[in-house]
Amino acid sequence: MSKEDFPMTTAVRELKQRKVAFVPHLYSYVEHGGTKVSSDSLGVPEHAVIKTLVMETDEHKPLLVLMHGDLETSTKQLARSLGAKHVELCEADAAQRHTGYVFGGTSPFGTRKRLPVYAEKTIFDLPKIYINGGKRGFLVEIDPKELKMVLEVTEVEVAIPSS
Numbered sequence: 578m579s580k581e582d583f584p585m586t587t588a589v590r591e592l593k594q595r596k597v598a599f600v601p602h603l604y605s606y607v608e609h610g611g612t613k614v615s616s617d618s619l620g621v622p623e624h625a626v627i628k629t630l631v632m633e634t635d636e637h638k639p640l641l642v643l644m645h646g647d648l649e650t651s652t653k654q655l656a657r658s659l660g661a662k663h664v665e666l667c668e669a670d671a672a673q674r675h676t677g678y679v680f681g682g683t684s685p686f687g688t689r690k691r692l693p694v695y696a697e698k699t700i701f702d703l704p705k706i707y708i709n710g711g712k713r714g715f716l717v718e719i720d721p722k723e724l725k726m727v728l729e730v731t732e733v734e735v736a737i738p739s740s
Contacts, residue, residue: 586711587677587687592719595727599717602707606681606714612646615716619707623647626716627700627708629683631672631692634661639675641685643696643708643724648736655695655735684711685728696724698732 583589583601592599604618616623626646633639634656644650656664666672669680677689685694685708700706701721710717724730 584712584715586684588684588711591687591727592717597719597723597727599719601710602716602718604714615707616646619716621707625703625706627706629685629709631667631675631683632664633667634659635663639667640693640695643685643694643700644736645697645700647739649739651735651737655733658733658735678711679713682709682711682713684709687711694728694730695733696730697736698734699736
């Protein structure tokens with residue numbers, strides 16, 4: 578893809594500023610389609626598509642969780658590891674306020690405010706990941722090690738099978 582073929586989002590700007598090599602991938606966004614739609618569209622394993630979840634602690638402190646597309650996050654395990662009473666997903670409007678991104682287009686890069694980032698430990702075992710580039714229907718392919726170079730990431734083990 579040439580420069581003109583993909584959106585210049587705040588996520589892309591941050592990746593370029595930090596000199597992170599990435600490959601842009603556009604696909605047709607489907608409302609509530611999740612990572613299954615994007616993995617099918619790109620022909621990649623859903624496990625390699627990383628979702629960015631915006632959550633809040635019981636003290637209303639926002640945070641990001643990076644999780645494999647085919648797994649879910651145990652909020653109980655996450656709360657325990659954070660020393661919080663509970664953690665829950667933010668409503669779409671609160672998530673947009675915290676990140677500056679529309680629900681379905683949330684990237685961990687270039688967020689409105691710097692938020693703590695927690696990533697499932699096994700993400701770093703993958704050779705490459707596909708993560709939101711800051712717009713619905715837009716993923717960037719990167720080496721997962723780059724996450725640690727751009728973001729202050731805390732590794733966690735909070736994955737549970739999808740129901």
